[in-house]
Amino acid sequence: MRIKQRLNNNVVLVEDDANQPLIVMGKGVGYKAYPGNRLNEALIDRTFVLKNELKSEIDKVAALIKEIPIDYIMVSDTIIKQAEKELKTEFGLSMLVSLADHIFSAVARKKKGIAVVSPLHWDIKQLFPAEVKLGEQAVATIHNTLNVELDDTEATAIAMHFLSSGNNYESIQQAMNVTKIISDIILIIQYHFQFEIDQNSISFSRLVSHLQYFLIRQVKEIKMMDMSDEMIRVVIQQYQSSFQCAEKVINYLDKSHQVKPSLEEEVYLTMHIERVRQLETK
Template sequence: MGKGIGFQAKKGKEIDKNLVEKVFYLETQTEVDKFKELLANLPLEHIQVSNEIIMYADKTLNRKLNPNIYITLTDHINFAIERFRQGMLFDNPLLWDVQRLYRREYLIGEYAVALIGKQLGIKLPVDEAASIALHIVNAEFSNVMSETMSITKIIPQLVEIVRKEFQIVVDEQSIGYERFVTNLKTLMQRIVNKEQLDRIDQEFNDMVQKLYPREYQCSEKIAKFLEGYYPDVVLAEEVAMLSTHIRRLILGSQSNE
């Protein structure tokens, strides 16, 4: 990528490397073939607006996104625009959960909807901000969309377990809540990827159980709940670590009262 159209060069001529600002790589031949197909069949302005959204997300989140997002998000935006033009508008059942659980990604989704409106004259519904946010979350954790949607549905139920156990009111706009949700997301990501913490530090586990017995019991409840969704057992160290995160959430909620 670089300024200007075609780098001010004609077909067959070598591009001046000084004009190149950014180079994108797709890791597999399958990804390359898919992207070539998108380039051949999608309007250039759809590809350009998708790239601007991804660059904004990259800068805002300050973390590396899976390059596959250039395929998935571009394809999604094109499909969303085609649906809009045909009057096929659908509600996103995860809108509320996405707004609560992925605040930064949702704000990027809102930016994306506004940018599409400004550059393409297409006023997509607010539900599309949530759909775009899920694609960004996907790229953050290198998930497939089904895993991201599953995690999004499960997290509110896990938070509810903590709420009921300790009868607390959690400020969903607080940093503590966002931190706790992030820890839940990464825990489920480790379970899915079979990368659970397993240093077998029994002394640490014993200490957590002694210091925070109620939090540890609550963590065990969450572990049992997750085992109903995933084939792997949640390991003891993960239970102990989650207990400390629950403790922090409780202290944060008490300080807000």
Template sequence: MKITRIINNNVVCAVNERRQEMMLLGSGIGFQKKKGDDVDTEKIEKEFFLKSKNVTGKLYALLAQIPMEYIRVSDSIIQYAKQSLDKELNENIYLTLTDHINFAVSRYKQGMNFNNALLSEIKAFYANEYRVALKALDMINQEFNITLPEDEAGFIALHIVNAELGSEMEDTMKITQLIQKVLNIIRYQFKIHFNESSLHYSRLITHLKFFAYRLFNNTVMKSNDNDFLHIIKEKYKLEYQCSLRIAQLIRVDYGKELTEDELVYLTVHIKRVTDEERD
């Protein structure tokens, strides 16, 4: 393998025999090396293949400024998340999570801790991602011999959700806030308390996550099954009225309109979860 770029003493870019570009991590792998030199393969600790040139370029710029321990622990967290959640993650997480960990550790050392205003919602709506994030917090604390607060697990969970949905942090924050608003409408109209461990509640949260993602990414759900739409509207009138209230909220707060399809599928999920809570 030939070195194509030196990022720092511990990170280099190289091409293999198949002309594939990769990023290599290893203590001293770039020390006293130059473009065109052979890679000392005995020093390779980790290899990265990233498809996005945009992500790769930004990651190179970040790694030029920080120790390799940050990308190393970030990669350990990402691999653990993929295995635990059994999901593929957008490779942009290598950039965003590494940058966040660097920022979080820096803030901690300066005695600056940020409160996570959405921590309760994150625990409720992204329970699996939050469990992974708690493990990630342990990894970070052990690597850097620090004690980051639980709020950081919430931020890490959002980065994982971003990577699952392929969205930006701003959108994920808006998605989380919208889910809470929708649940409040349902809770108020039907005067119920949700059983957060129930299957129908879990299905509702999953539906709302993708519902909100479609909303903020201007993706329209269209089924063309007019008979089904009519049956649901007539059969579940109270639940459909609740969906109309949610549509009004979205119109006022976000300036967006819901399609009939979105309203009807939302109605079905409301029906299921409210029936369960009333039983």
């Protein structure tokens, strides 16, 4: 790897042997690092491939390391690595920038005694337990590394970073909007059948997962595969109550969010609702 630009003692812009631009991080990796020289790769802790908008990415990193101490960046990197392992995914440089900025701000608020609680705190805990567990682990990591004990509610705030930084959402706000809609839909289902869904059950987890991708398809205008008229007729006839419930959900989406899913989506939703109904009424 050859050095292109030293950003600070711990962050360097380099090019690999295939001329691929990379951001590398590590304690002391940028010390006496001069453009054109070979980099001491033994000092690298983390490598980020720069794919799109190269200058924009570099500017973001430069602003980050100028405003935020390296300890916050390194603890964020530790948290992200754990999340990548648990969620079996890969987060990019933008995730590091947003999470480090969030943790830095959260610690500053804590030191000033300012408490911020998301109105969706409990919804997030119920709907996305895997991400919230990672958020709880992150809060513990921050405590152990930075010696700052953040409020438990920060676990859900960090969980939203994991949700929004995947391939499904364009922003944390969009992820929060989807979370609120999912929570509303579950309330509609429970009210329709007059039962409470066991939130620890596999059926609940499957329903949440379906609703998540159902809503993503609406946001991204992804057309679902066609269903035959016969299949649609059979589902509506056999699962009348679940279809009526699905219609209530569709009406809610239309009136409250100006979203009008296709009949195929409504039928597919009916089948997922019916699965929950059967398990909850046994």
